[in-house]
Amino acid sequence: MDIKNLTIKGESFKKPLILAGPCSAESREQTMSTALELASFGVKIFRAGIWKPRTKPGGFEGVGERGLDWFKEVKEVTGMLTATEVANSKHIEMALRAGVDILWLGARTTANPFAVQEISDALAGTDVTVLIKNPVNPDPELWLGAVERLMNSGITNVAVVHRGFSTYEKGLFRNLPHWHIPIELKRRVPSLTMLCDPSHIGGRPELIYPISQQAMDMGFDGLMVETHINPPTALSDKEQQITPFALNTIIKALVIRETVDSTERLSELRREMDEVDERLLDLISKRMAISREIGRYKVEHNMPVLQPVRYDYTVNRRIAQASELLVDEDFIRTVLEAIHEESVRQQLDIFGKEEKE
Ligand code: PEP
Numbered sequence: 001m002d003i004k005n006l007t008i009k010g011e012s013f014k015k016p017l018i019l020a021g022p023c024s025a026e027s028r029e030q031t032m033s034t035a036l037e038l039a040s041f042g043v044k045i046f047r048a049g050i051w052k053p054r055t056k057p058g059g060f061e062g063v064g065e066r067g068l069d070w071f072k073e074v075k076e077v078t079g080m081l082t083a084t085e086v087a088n089s090k091h092i093e094m095a096l097r098a099g100v101d102i103l104w105l106g107a108r109t110t111a112n113p114f115a116v117q118e119i120s121d122a123l124a125g126t127d128v129t130v131l132i133k134n135p136v137n138p139d140p141e142l143w144l145g146a147v148e149r150l151m152n153s154g155i156t157n158v159a160v161v162h163r164g165f166s167t168y169e170k171g172l173f174r175n176l177p178h179w180h181i182p183i184e185l186k187r188r189v190p191s192l193t194m195l196c197d198p199s200h201i202g203g204r205p206e207l208i209y210p211i212s213q214q215a216m217d218m219g220f221d222g223l224m225v226e227t228h229i230n231p232p233t234a235l236s237d238k239e240q241q242i243t244p245f246a247l248n249t250i251i252k253a254l255v256i257r258e259t260v261d262s263t264e265r266l267s268e269l270r271r272e273m274d275e276v277d278e279r280l281l282d283l284i285s286k287r288m289a290i291s292r293e294i295g296r297y298k299v300e301h302n303m304p305v306l307q308p309v310r311y312d313y314t315v316n317r318r319i320a321q322a323s324e325l326l327v328d329e330d331f332i333r334t335v336l337e338a339i340h341e342e343s344v345r346q347q348l349d350i351f352g353k354e355e356k357e
């Protein structure tokens with residue numbers, strides 16, 4: 001992949017580079033009808049899983065090698081490039097023999113250095129384009145390690161795909177974005193082409209547009225979106241797939257800002273700000289733990305929660321510091337009061353518990 005011009009196999013792509021297609025190739029009809037409709041909307045790269053890593057046995061594990069014949073037909077009929085997931089050297093051999101243009105490593109594979117090494121060895125000497133999804137766990141080193149293993153095998157057409165990170169807690173996202181992790185990758189390897197997979201991050205259709213727009217705003221180069229001709233009938237990931245028509249509507253609505261330099265600078269600043277916020281939260285949490293410890297001490301020694309002299313001393317000292325650091329005094333007073341109020345609440349809580357016992 002020519003990083004700046006987004007060229008794959010001699011063909012140039014405009015930003016955003018779009019890969020779209022079903023989570024899984026299910027039948028010849030489903031594969032062809034999805035591809036034809038995507039092609040009619042101008043999508044140039046077709047994706048579909050043929051070998052599917054499933055969390056539990058017994059689910060639909062992909063159609064396997066016979067799906068590769070449908071890929072050949074997609075190429076012949078639509079002229080699209082094709083992409084599929086490979087997890088071992090057998091998959092690679094079959095996919096390359098069938099002329100698949102782009103291979104990707106799934107999130108579970110990237111998390112396994114043995115598998116990544118086997119794949120890198122099997123790919124040595126080829127000029128195939130390889131996409132590396134982030135590992136399921138939020139570990140930028142593991143992700144970079146996979147990039148390095150492939151590059152060490154002489155694969156230069158490497159790009160990464162941000163698909164979010166597994167979480168036990170069920171929340172808004174299926175996989176947490178942790179945007180600072182792909183941004184850290186970009187900081188470490190600025191030439192990396194970065195794609196975003198909003199389907200696996202969001203896990204539902206209504207999140208695909210906002211996540212895609214956010215990725216574009218952060219300077220990502222393209223998107224991989226799961227697209228099915230009839231999502232409710234999909235054999236895998238049916239909750240998150242959208243129709244080719246819906247994808248086209250989303251792509252048309254995306255605002256692509258050309259000022260890449262300022263976008264990158266902004267991303268960098270946001271990353272720094274995220275880090276500071278994380279430290280701030282960590283410090284507040286530590287402060288509350290100390291407050292509770294003091295609360296327990298006061299209970300044991302029969303002291304009242306409020307010690308007005310101590311409070312005045314703390315606030316006045318910090319406010320004097322604030323003006324030295326050019327931070328607004330009123331603002332600092334508000335922050336300190338809020339923190340103090342919460343500390344008192346936590347200590348009263350400890351007193352309350354003591355009284356009940
Ligand atoms: C997929 O793209 O269908 C897939 C299985 O993705 P991931 O490896 O990101 O879970």
Ligand code: MN
Binds near residue numbers: 023024226236237
């Ligand atoms: Mn999927």
